Amino acid sequence: MKIHLLVVGKTTAAYISDAIDEYCRRLKHYITFDIEVIPELKNAKNLSFDQQKEKEADMILKCLSPGDYIVLLDERGKEYSSLKFSEYIEHKMHTVPKRLVFIIGGPYGFSQRIYSTAQEKISLSKMTFSHQMIRMIFIEQLYRAMTILNNEPYHHE
Numbered sequence: 001m002k003i004h005l006l007v008v009g010k011t012t013a014a015y016i017s018d019a020i021d022e023y024c025r026r027l028k029h030y031i032t033f034d035i036e037v038i039p040e041l042k043n044a045k046n047l048s049f050d051q052q053k054e055k056e057a058d059m060i061l062k063c064l065s066p067g068d069y070i071v072l073l074d075e076r077g078k079e080y081s082s083l084k085f086s087e088y089i090e091h092k093m094h095t096v097p098k099r100l101v102f103i104i105g106g107p108y109g110f111s112q113r114i115y116s117t118a119q120e121k122i123s124l125s126k127m128t129f130s131h132q133m134i135r136m137i138f139i140e141q142l143y144r145a146m147t148i149l150n151n152e153p154y155h156h157e
């Protein structure tokens, strides 16, 4: 199984992209993981939030392949502890044959078409993070999960 993270808009702040690079470098030791960036809309100022979500949905759908198992990151999704999330990833390693695709929405979230396409929704907190911050937080949790599965002393509880 490969893990693919689809994000809307490139990471703009160096302090976020530096952290992402660091955790991606660490993750590669455990699993095939990559990030795909959907470019920002060029004329976003002239579009309503719903129009932006629909255009982003068109681009998200083009990035998906048959057989992908699709999980949205969404504050209204199911919550896990880090330990339970590691068990979740382990289960997916045994059951997802191709790509496990996590998707982070744009500044206004997802269109209904994307909610209908996904198999699951996961929340990292009931609080809302920016579409930029959440990618870094998620990748650190993925790394944490891999260290838990490998009995490494990164997570303590």
Ligand SMILES: C[S@@+](CC[C@H](N)C(=O)[O-])C[C@H]1O[C@@H](n2cnc3c(N)ncnc32)[C@H](O)[C@@H]1O
Binding pocket: 072, 073, 074, 075, 076, 103, 104, 105, 106, 107, 108, 109, 110, 122, 123, 124, 125, 126, 127, 128, 129, 130, 131, 134
């Ligand atoms: C600024 S939020 C969008 C908020 C938007 N009002 C909504 O209702 O979805 C941008 C994206 O970050 C992700 N996100 C933000 N907070 C999250 C959380 N607590 N758990 C999981 N994903 C989150 C989601 O993918 C969301 O689409």
